[in-house]
Amino acid sequence: MISRRMQKMVAANSVIRAMFEEGLKLAKEYGRENVYDFSLGNPNVPAPEALKKAAIKILQEEDPVKVHGYMPNAGFPTVREKIALSINKRFATDFSASNIIMTVGAAGGLNIALKALLNPGDEVITFAPFFGEYKNYVANFDGELVVVPPNTETFQPDLSAFRELIRPQTKAVIINSPNNPTGVVYSEETIKRLSAILEDKQKEFATSIYLISDEPYRELVYGGATVPYLTKYYRNTLVGYSYSKSLSIPGERLGYVVVPSEVDDFEQLFQAMTVANRILGFVNSPSLMQLAVAECLEEKTDIAYYDRNRETLYLGLTKLGFSCVKPEGAFYLFMKTPIEDDSAFSQAAKKFNILVVPGSAFGCPGFVRIAYCVAYETIVNSLPKFAELAKLYEL
Amino acid sequence: MISRRMQKMVAANSVIRAMFEEGLKLAKEYGRENVYDFSLGNPNVPAPEALKKAAIKILQEEDPVKVHGYMPNAGFPTVREKIALSINKRFATDFSASNIIMTVGAAGGLNIALKALLNPGDEVITFAPFFGEYKNYVANFDGELVVVPPNTETFQPDLSAFRELIRPQTKAVIINSPNNPTGVVYSEETIKRLSAILEDKQKEFATSIYLISDEPYRELVYGGATVPYLTKYYRNTLVGYSYSKSLSIPGERLGYVVVPSEVDDFEQLFQAMTVANRILGFVNSPSLMQLAVAECLEEKTDIAYYDRNRETLYLGLTKLGFSCVKPEGAFYLFMKTPIEDDSAFSQAAKKFNILVVPGSAFGCPGFVRIAYCVAYETIVNSLPKFAELAKLYEL
Numbered sequence: 001m002i003s004r005r006m007q008k009m010v011a012a013n014s015v016i017r018a019m020f021e022e023g024l025k026l027a028k029e030y031g032r033e034n035v036y037d038f039s040l041g042n043p044n045v046p047a048p049e050a051l052k053k054a055a056i057k058i059l060q061e062e063d064p065v066k067v068h069g070y071m072p073n074a075g076f077p078t079v080r081e082k083i084a085l086s087i088n089k090r091f092a093t094d095f096s097a098s099n100i101i102m103t104v105g106a107a108g109g110l111n112i113a114l115k116a117l118l119n120p121g122d123e124v125i126t127f128a129p130f131f132g133e134y135k136n137y138v139a140n141f142d143g144e145l146v147v148v149p150p151n152t153e154t155f156q157p158d159l160s161a162f163r164e165l166i167r168p169q170t171k172a173v174i175i176n177s178p179n180n181p182t183g184v185v186y187s188e189e190t191i192k193r194l195s196a197i198l199e200d201k202q203k204e205f206a207t208s209i210y211l212i213s214d215e216p217y218r219e220l221v222y223g224g225a226t227v228p229y230l231t232k233y234y235r236n237t238l239v240g241y242s243y244s245k246s247l248s249i250p251g252e253r254l255g256y257v258v259v260p261s262e263v264d265d266f267e268q269l270f271q272a273m274t275v276a277n278r279i280l281g282f283v284n285s286p287s288l289m290q291l292a293v294a295e296c297l298e299e300k301t302d303i304a305y306y307d308r309n310r311e312t313l314y315l316g317l318t319k320l321g322f323s324c325v326k327p328e329g330a331f332y333l334f335m336k337t338p339i340e341d342d343s344a345f346s347q348a349a350k351k352f353n354i355l356v357v358p359g360s361a362f363g364c365p366g367f368v369r370i371a372y373c374v375a376y377e378t379i380v381n382s383l384p385k386f387a388e389l390a391k392l393y394e395l
Numbered sequence: 396m397i398s399r400r401m402q403k404m405v406a407a408n409s410v411i412r413a414m415f416e417e418g419l420k421l422a423k424e425y426g427r428e429n430v431y432d433f434s435l436g437n438p439n440v441p442a443p444e445a446l447k448k449a450a451i452k453i454l455q456e457e458d459p460v461k462v463h464g465y466m467p468n469a470g471f472p473t474v475r476e477k478i479a480l481s482i483n484k485r486f487a488t489d490f491s492a493s494n495i496i497m498t499v500g501a502a503g504g505l506n507i508a509l510k511a512l513l514n515p516g517d518e519v520i521t522f523a524p525f526f527g528e529y530k531n532y533v534a535n536f537d538g539e540l541v542v543v544p545p546n547t548e549t550f551q552p553d554l555s556a557f558r559e560l561i562r563p564q565t566k567a568v569i570i571n572s573p574n575n576p577t578g579v580v581y582s583e584e585t586i587k588r589l590s591a592i593l594e595d596k597q598k599e600f601a602t603s604i605y606l607i608s609d610e611p612y613r614e615l616v617y618g619g620a621t622v623p624y625l626t627k628y629y630r631n632t633l634v635g636y637s638y639s640k641s642l643s644i645p646g647e648r649l650g651y652v653v654v655p656s657e658v659d660d661f662e663q664l665f666q667a668m669t670v671a672n673r674i675l676g677f678v679n680s681p682s683l684m685q686l687a688v689a690e691c692l693e694e695k696t697d698i699a700y701y702d703r704n705r706e707t708l709y710l711g712l713t714k715l716g717f718s719c720v721k722p723e724g725a726f727y728l729f730m731k732t733p734i735e736d737d738s739a740f741s742q743a744a745k746k747f748n749i750l751v752v753p754g755s756a757f758g759c760p761g762f763v764r765i766a767y768c769v770a771y772e773t774i775v776n777s778l779p780k781f782a783e784l785a786k787l788y789e790l
Contacts, residue, residue, distance in 0.1 A: 001659055003517075111675060272397040
């Protein structure tokens with residue numbers, strides 16, 4: 001009785017979410033400390049104290065009619081202005097409130113961008129491995145997700161394959177660096193080459209191809225890695241950002257999209273995305289959180305915490321004979337499975353109460369994603385279990 | 396360059412929102428006290444003190460990792476259970492957490508229900524006048540909104556016309572009582588007749604027709620009017636609720652949908668709506684607000700405040716010779732325009748800094764909607780301006 005489209009989507013329901021809900025069940029059964037749930041990007045680092053203080057101050061001192069009321073669908077102009085200035089300061093850009101749309105997380109931002117851009121049959125390119133939801137977001141608007149096959153040695157994007165896949169119906173390209181699920185950061189050199197290819201193809205086809213940079217993990221980088229700000233390399237760039245990971249508030253649904261004034265059809269696109277924010281039912285991103293986060297733009301999450309997790313996990317797993325590219329960003333580690341069948345491996349891991357997500361969910365079988373945004377103890381205590389798992393495969 | 400669908404939607408952009416944004420501009424130009432902005436359902440009554448206290452207590456005492464983190468896409472099970480019990484207590488129903496999906500406002504709720512139900516070309520019936528966004532929500536999923544013409548004498552639904560419009564491709568019916576824009580409450584008798592018609596037609600066509608009751612204004616009724624709880628009258632009912640008006644937090648985007656266990660294909664539908672919540676980019680409704688509102692389920696907004704506005708405005712306008720049905724609920728008054736062209740009348744009103752929304756935006760030309768959820772002073776001070784407007788039309 002449910003719609004045919006949703007039948008497909010329910011059947012292919014997020015493996016990640018299924019794992020997360022299974023993790024909650026296992027925790028009830030075995031006790032939370034005996035379950036090693038690496039399934040979901042749900043930060044274990046608490047939100048900064050400053051955010052709590054800002055939210056309480058606003059609740060205590062400001063007019064509730066304003067704090068909890070409607071504002072323009074793109075968000076509070078004052079909040080958007082503060083965010084624009086903060087981006088300008090960090091990346092020497094030149095944005096103002098009129099370039100920022102507050103969104104219901106990065107997921108909301110991607111959806112309003114795609115609704116504004118896609119005609120049925122339009123193509124959106126992304127690079128495997130990729131966040132599986134991209135497929136659903138593009139399908140929401142009857143577009144086709146075209147996937148560039150992974151380079152499983154480095155997990156840097158395969159730009160030659162990319163070039164071949166761009167066609168006149170290519171409306172957008174989604175990139176995600178630091179990357180979910182690999183933790184790889186795309187180098188400036190890569191960004192320059194990717195931009196040049198897009199410029200070429202725009203000319204060749206006389207089209208506009210929008211580069212959508214999905215950046216929820218921008219702040220999470222280790223060992224001095226830097227993440228280029230893409231609007232400075234390619235004119236038709238939209239930046240989707242989220243505070244879910246940078247301030248550890250994924251449940252609050254707060255993010256924004258940057259629409260630079262120089263993108264093709266700027267005014268029309270900005271308005272269409274704002275209207276899409278309303279029409280898709282978001283209406284606006286949550287008001288109190290908009291105001292609170294605007295007071296915490298200089299706050300940072302506890303990078304050292306994730307970094308320790310990363311080092312301990314990477315060292316632990318490689319010592320056991322597992323292999324993976326060392327992540328430079330985000331809080332994921334993408335591990336090669338000792339057998340080809342990544343789903344079978346995940347099932348085997350679950351017998352040790354270890355929950356990981358098969359790479360197939362990211363368009364990259366033969367790997368599993370391990371989200372290490374967990375308690376340090378979870379990592380330490382999981383290693384003996386991983387050792388038992390390694391034995392199973394005679395590593 | 397933007398998608399063809401969005402070109403249409405941008406062109407037909409919400410008159411309500413355009414008025415709201417114009418109101419903000421006028422307020423800057425003339426001073427807020429000299430602008431009579433009746434455009435938007437943005438409550439002027441502050442959120443209850445209890446909500447503020449609950450939010451602060453949660454922020455101060457609870458684990459931020461839980462407060463701001465991901466939870467199952469349908470919402471915190473504890474919150475859903477509390478809401479279910481509160482509904483049961485009030486309406487003698489029998490719901491549990493497994494019947495409740497927390498949503499990003501009522502708008503989010505309608506969108507996930509429609510995404511779960513509609514195949515392209517399916518029809519959704521509603522009654523004019525209606526909240527104009529229904530058209531967009533249905534179009535989001537390639538459905539057709541079929542509109543039952545208004546009965547402009549009483550604004551009760553025309554059930555004979557309704558019966559004729561139900562077809563095998565009718566997948567859902569949206570009703571909205573207390574009604575936006577008329578403030579009319581549908582009587583129990585109306586609900587019984589409407590339910591009987593739906594039962595007949597389900598049998599005749601061997602289909603499931605879901606009745607979606609959009610209830611953001613349930614708590615706002617005056618003079619002892621009662622609003623029947625529709626799941627008790629018709630089996631295939633979904634109830635969409637929002638705390639936007641009942642707790643004056645429209646900017647926070649918090650609502651829920653009730654999916655009773657007895658609806659056709661319950662499990663499939665519940666799952667599809669939960670997956671739709673994720674896939675459309677909502678992911679979940681905002682976490683802190685879920686927890687805070689769950690502590691305030693017995694709170695009521697200041698009905699007396701709205702009631703005084705209602706009486707003053709209704710009396711003032713009818714004295715001036717304007718005519719309208721006296722609203723029994725919500726915070727809207729739907730006034731007949733003295734000339735046929737409601738847009739021209741709205742423009743004329745704007746010259747007196749009075750902002751109202753043409754009835755055409757609700758599928759009912761010849762009327763304007765006046766949102767009286769404003770400061771009492773705005774109503775009082777607007778009446779001399781309405782008097783000048785009346786003179787223009789020789790009332």
